[in-house]
Amino acid sequence: METNNNNARPIKLGRISYTNSWPVFHHFDPNALPYETELHSDLPAKLNRKLRAGEIDMAAISSYAYGISSDSYYVLPNLSVSSFGRVQSILLFLKSPLEKVIHGKIALTTASATSVNLLKIIMEKFYGGKPTYEDAEPSLEHMLENADAALLIGDHAIRASWTDHGYRVLDLGEVWNLWTGHWMTFALWAVRKETAHRYPEAVQSIYEGLIASKSMSYRDMRPIIDKAMSQIGGTADYWETYFRHLCHDFGPEQQAGLRLYFQYARELGLMDGEISLQEFPGLPVADTLPNRR
Numbered sequence: 001m002e003t004n005n006n007n008a009r010p011i012k013l014g015r016i017s018y019t020n021s022w023p024v025f026h027h028f029d030p031n032a033l034p035y036e037t038e039l040h041s042d043l044p045a046k047l048n049r050k051l052r053a054g055e056i057d058m059a060a061i062s063s064y065a066y067g068i069s070s071d072s073y074y075v076l077p078n079l080s081v082s083s084f085g086r087v088q089s090i091l092l093f094l095k096s097p098l099e100k101v102i103h104g105k106i107a108l109t110t111a112s113a114t115s116v117n118l119l120k121i122i123m124e125k126f127y128g129g130k131p132t133y134e135d136a137e138p139s140l141e142h143m144l145e146n147a148d149a150a151l152l153i154g155d156h157a158i159r160a161s162w163t164d165h166g167y168r169v170l171d172l173g174e175v176w177n178l179w180t181g182h183w184m185t186f187a188l189w190a191v192r193k194e195t196a197h198r199y200p201e202a203v204q205s206i207y208e209g210l211i212a213s214k215s216m217s218y219r220d221m222r223p224i225i226d227k228a229m230s231q232i233g234g235t236a237d238y239w240e241t242y243f244r245h246l247c248h249d250f251g252p253e254q255q256a257g258l259r260l261y262f263q264y265a266r267e268l269g270l271m272d273g274e275i276s277l278q279e280f281p282g283l284p285v286a287d288t289l290p291n292r293r
């Protein structure tokens, strides 16, 4: 690999270890880039913390985590994990009737930041409830031993949804969309401003690699579906529907949904300050995907 003199150290890129971000990472090959790039795979909450601490330079992170540190980050244009309605992997499992849950106790996965705050918006602003919350490792049966409901995200939610659990399930992407009519953006790709200013060419080349990978995935989702079936299980139909409901673009419609989420989160005191969705000021990259819904 050719290493560039301007680049004194490898750029550390965080990858969400859930299937939802595979379309952006599947064809991304750090070894094909002109700058040394290290991939760090982890759960969203861990990537949020590592990016904040400067242990990694850029990453797919919870959109909530972007919102509370937006001064320090740029958004990488047109990359996100979003849905217009049902998402299938942000799920609240209800042991008690909803009427009781909204004033009861809810166990929250420690893997998430966006969805735990989305749940608070739904419970408190939409349903007029005031539950208590408790952090828990993402294991459905454990979580529900002492709680009325449990929130899981990503592959933990998908695997739990396939078990014969017998609980009612709310899909938070769907609830958000029913109440607001908007898209919901769960994750964004962010780069620390410090890194972007110091190594703009390296950040640009990683960004181009991610966009190229996304375009290739959307031309043919089959390899990703096959990989999901062999690594996680489930049917081709399940994964085809899952990836069809996800959107990895971040255009004006997704941005409008995210701004509303930030507004509601501020109204409930879950975040403060003005949040700018400031894009990485690199060169534009051709991304010819039609905006999907």
Ligand SMILES: C=C(O[C@@H]1C=C(C(=O)O)C=C[C@H]1O)C(=O)O
Pocket: 016, 018, 020, 044, 061, 062, 063, 081, 087, 089, 090, 111, 112, 113, 114, 115, 116, 153, 154, 155, 186, 187
């Ligand atoms: C759609 C999803 O989006 C995600 C939800 C996140 C969160 O709640 O903080 C963070 C990253 C994504 O993994 C999912 O996890 O299934």
